[in-house]
Amino acid sequence: MLHSFVNVGVNLEDVHIVCAIHGGIDLYFDKLMQKYPGVLFSFYEDTRHDKVYISSIRPHILRKHFTAYPSLSEEVVMYHDCDIAFTKPLQLPENVYTDDTCYLSDTISYIGHDYIKSKGDEVLEAMCNIVGIDKETLETNEKNSGGAQYIMKGIDKYFWYDVENDCTRLFKNITELNKKITPQKEENYNPLQIWCADMWGVLWNLWKRNKETKIIPELDFSWSVSGKDLWHKHAIYHNAGVTEKNPELFFKGRYISKMPDLNLEVDNNTCSYKYYKLIQQAL
Structure with a gap:
């Protein structure tokens, strides 16, 4: 990610890397800090009372980060996962930086x-x-139901507190509901993807705070499985969509606790191949 930021000219002094601590800080972060001076690396203890939903760690540590840096509530903030890369400079309309609307990728x-x-x-x-949101709000905002990459304004620690609580309850309660109703559905029924609970938590809490959201094409993104022609069409690449059933693509899940191999054979007709080339350059 940071390597791609440098490639497209992002000012690293504008970048905050927010991390959770589980038993200590990995020594590799020392190398990253030396390699990418200017980036603010922040580390916070995972003190969640309920850890059943893995992704609730994000709003949890962001609440702590916005507490440590309250001035962020007055900034225009781009929020995204760590598994993205910029394929070219992100060109956004000028009003994105000046109005009160929150802009999102299409999800x-x-x-x-x-x-x-x-x-x-x-x-x-x-x-x-x-x-605690009405169905009419969701229906009215169908075309504004974005996520994944967010440009947010006027967000504070209380926002992230609500997101953490809501996404945890969504995950737990809807997981149980899925178990109950799925056997009653038709054979080809696929239950709701409740792993997206934090995305609903973010989006719906924006609406509960009367924030206008808008999806814009400049925030469109490609996936690992996308054809390579989409790599430069979209400025954002999201390294997701691959499982162990895709041996021809780069699977990040194999490298949770180790560095990626540098001699993998990846399908060169995919965006996954382009991303793997970035990894080789960065390492």
Whole structure:
């Protein structure tokens, strides 16, 4: 990620890397700090009371980070996962930096109102009740149901506190609901992808705070499985979509506790290949 930032001219002094501590800070971060001077690396203890939902770590440590740096609530902040890369400079309309709207990547197909409703009215109603938002707000904002990469404004520690609580409750309650209703559905029924709970937590808490959201094409992104022609079409690449069932692609899950091998054979017709080339350069 940071290597791609340097490639496209991002000012590293604008970059905050926010990390959770589990038993200590990996020594590799010392190398990263030396290699990328200017980046602010922050580390926070994982003190969640409920750790059943892995991704709740994100709002948890962001709450702590926004507590440590309260001036961030007055900034225009781009929030994203660590498994992205910029393939070219991100060119955004000038109003993105000056208005009050929050801008998002297009994730309508897997977090929008219609997607949730397709899993059953009981799922939609349960999710709305958990977060305390009405179904009409979701339906009205179907075309604004973005996520993954966010440009956010006026966000403070209390926002992240609510996101952490809501996404944890969503994950736990809807996981149980999925178990209950799935056997009653048709054979080809696929339950709601509740691993996206933190995305609903972020989006719906923006709406609860009367924040306008808008999806813009400049934040469109490619995936690992995308054809290589999309690498330079979109400025953002998201290293996701690969499982162990895709041996021809780079699978990040193999390298949670070790560095990637540098002699892998990756399908050169995919964006995954382009990303792997970035990894080779960075290492």
